[in-house]
Amino acid sequence: MREKNKRHVTLLILALTILGLFLANRFLDPYKVRVINLSGIYVTLGLSMNLINGMTGMFSLGHAGFMAVGAYTVGILTMPITMKEMNFFMQPIVPFLANVEWGFLPALIAAGLISALLGVLIGAPVLRLTDDYLAIATLGFAEIIRVVFTNTQSLTNGALGLKGIPNYTNTWWSWGVALVTIWFISYLMRGTYGKAFLAVREDEVAARAMGINLFKHKVMSFAFGCFFAGVAGGLMAGLLGTIDPNMFRITLTFNILLIVVLGGLGKIGGTIIAAVIVTAGMETLRFLDESMDLGFVQIKGIPGMRMVVFSIILIVAVILREKGLLRRPKGREFTYVKN
Amino acid sequence: MNSPMLKIENLVMRFGGVVACNDFTAEIKEGQIVGLIGPNGAGKTTIFNVVTGVYKPTAGQILFSPNGIEQHQLTGLSPDKIAKLGVCRTFQNIRLFGELTVLENVFIGNHLRVKSDVFSTVLRLPHYVAEEKRLYEKSLYLLEKIGLQDTKDEKASSLPYGMQRRLEIARALATDPRLLLLDEPAAGMNPQETRELIEFIREIKDEFDLTIFLIEHHMEVIMEISEKIYVLDHGVLIAQGNPSEIQRNEKVVEAYLGVG
Structure with missing residues (x-):
């Protein structure tokens, strides 16, 4: 009976999302649609980071690096052949990529898989570290990716970046992927592997004593997180149409971390809401950067003012709600698909 | 003749200059409840940690035989592999999720x-x-x-x-598990709870067909349920035997009360 009700709630939310997206595409201006797109991408990013940091308890700051890998994969794979020739004028693109032009879906999947593979390769040595050491190692890794991408001229076009990536990303793609991510992570966390991730977070010694192979589970969780980070990076490439290595700086990772912390570590519902609020908030607070006329005083526009205001909101939010926006109901995770 | 479920042979565990456990040998047969006692800092928990793979012993070996036929060398295995073989434990300072x-x-x-x-x-x-x-x-x-x-x-x-x-x-x-290691299960319990615990340990032993190795400071628990007791002091085995032998053993009395 209860199981059935939950299924109904899930279907209802799904239907409302589809209806909402349909209406948004129909009636909203392109700028607002773009914000909706970004929100969807940030939901995916927030959840993938929450899986690694919040649910498995690994303090990783490498997200921007994995996004870059995904974004470049999609960029290179989907770009039309003639466009590639125009882009790579300094040095021609490596021959085996010169004549590929994939559809968006296979490119996104490839982005996720390459990112996940890289996650496994990086994770194998790095995930033996804990806490701040892991954070520094992953942060360094993200920087390495950025520097490598800046210097591999014939593969990524270096600092010039890629221009003219087809704008495949629309609200259906961004929110479709977000829904798949929500579904995947909810169901993952419901099963025994997800519970084992939580156990690793709670107490590594006890988790091992209960027969949980720490290394295997950490790498698994990390790879899943990287997969979705890569896919989200690919969506970002398809949304912006232009990417360059400097987009994927540490600040990008911190934006996602902000969503995760605001939403609550380990919480799925909170992350979704925080992703939407943060993305939409960043845009709506834009008026703070412009000059304001309050009648008696004229305030000159200070670029970056919205970041100050946003930080204050964040500090207040964290003080008032240290466990995230949504408080956990009696010892349970808030997920709309729960056991 | 079946091999014993757990066989600890000449186990040595050194941490730098500290010898936490020196030349410890013990044997636990299938279906037994075996106690491990000793004053604080005697090295009891260290032995549990070595058996469950948290520490790698400096010397010696630990053989585990879940069914009396196959034998597994536990030294050098990781804790999760040891748990998979059928050795599980509880912790002295509760480690729940x-x-x-x-x-x-x-x-x-x-x-x-x-x-x-x-x-x-x-x-x-x-x-x-x-x-x-x-x-x-x-x-x-x-x-x-x-x-x-x-x-x-x-x-x-x-x-x-x-x-x-x-x-x-x-x-x-x-x-x-086949072998359950209990690290001070009665710590902090009142006499009523302790009584219940004794019953509970007996019950699960029969129901789940377990062999139990336990560390305990509550003498009434140890004396009542163990078939065999090992006494450790400063990392050295000073006595072994059934409860009544242990109670009469002079070395044990000395270790606990000091020399008069």
């Missing part, structure tokens, strides 16, 4: 026996759903066994101390 629910704590104990891969858990394929249902029922049964079925959705860290200890035992039982 505090933020998770009581039921989840026990359920996680089952994870090492899960045969489905991670993708079938996400896709909820029929064989996994069936497996999960069985494991949930098993977990609920274990909770009922320790009398915590009504608090199954509470946070584990919100439980009173005595219940947390029992929950740790239930979590260990969920791993289907």
Whole structure:
């Protein structure tokens, strides 16, 4: 009976999302649609980071690096052949990529898989570290990716970046992927592997004593997180149409971390809401950067003012709600698909 | 003749210059309850940590035989592999998954026996759903066994101390152990709770066909349920025997009360 009700709630939310997206595409201006797109991408990013940091308890700051890998994969794979020739004028693109032009879906999947593979390769040595050491190692890794991408001229076009990536990303793609991510992570966390991730977070010694192979589970969780980070990076490439290595700086990772912390570590519902609020908030607070006329005083526009205001909101939010926006109901995770 | 379930031979564990355990030899037969006692700092928990793979011993070997036929060398194996072979433990300073629910704590104990891969858990394929249902029922049964079925959705860290200890035992039982190591299960319990614990240990031993190795400071617990006792002092085995022999042993009395 209860199981059935939950299924109904899930279907209802799904239907409302589809209806909402349909209406948004129909009636909203392109700028607002773009914000909706970004929100969807940030939901995916927030959840993938929450899986690694919040649910498995690994303090990783490498997200921007994995996004870059995904974004470049999609960029290179989907770009039309003639466009590639125009882009790579300094040095021609490596021959085996010169004549590929994939559809968006296979490119996104490839982005996720390459990112996940890289996650496994990086994770194998790095995930033996804990806490701040892991954070520094992953942060360094993200920087390495950025520097490598800046210097591999014939593969990524270096600092010039890629221009003219087809704008495949629309609200259906961004929110479709977000829904798949929500579904995947909810169901993952419901099963025994997800519970084992939580156990690793709670107490590594006890988790091992209960027969949980720490290394295997950490790498698994990390790879899943990287997969979705890569896919989200690919969506970002398809949304912006232009990417360059400097987009994927540490600040990008911190934006996602902000969503995760605001939403609550380990919480799925909170992350979704925080992703939407943060993305939409960043845009709506834009008026703070412009000059304001309050009648008696004229305030000159200070670029970056919205970041100050946003930080204050964040500090207040964290003080008032240290466990995230949504408080956990009696010892349970808030997920709309729960056991 | 069947080989003993656990055979510890000439175990040495050094931490730098400190010898936590020196030349310890012990044997536990299938179905026995064996006690390990000694004053504080004698090296009891160190022995548990070595047996469960937390520490790698400096010298010596540990042989585990789950069914009396095959023998596994436990030294050098990681804790999770040892748990998979059927050796599980509880901790002296309770180590529950505090933020998770009581039921989840026990359920996680089952994870090492899960045969489905991670993708079938996400896709909820029929064989996994069936497996999960069985494991949930098993977990609920274990909770009922320790009398915590009504608090199954509470946070584990919100439980009173005595219940947390029992929950740790239930979590260990969920791993289907052959040999259960209990590290001071009666610590901090009042006489009434201690009595219940003794009954409980006997009950699970019979029901789950266990062999039990326990560390305990409550002498009434040790003397009542152990068939054999090893006494450790400063990392050295000073006595072994059945409870009445131990009570009469002069060295043991000395170790506990000092030389008069």
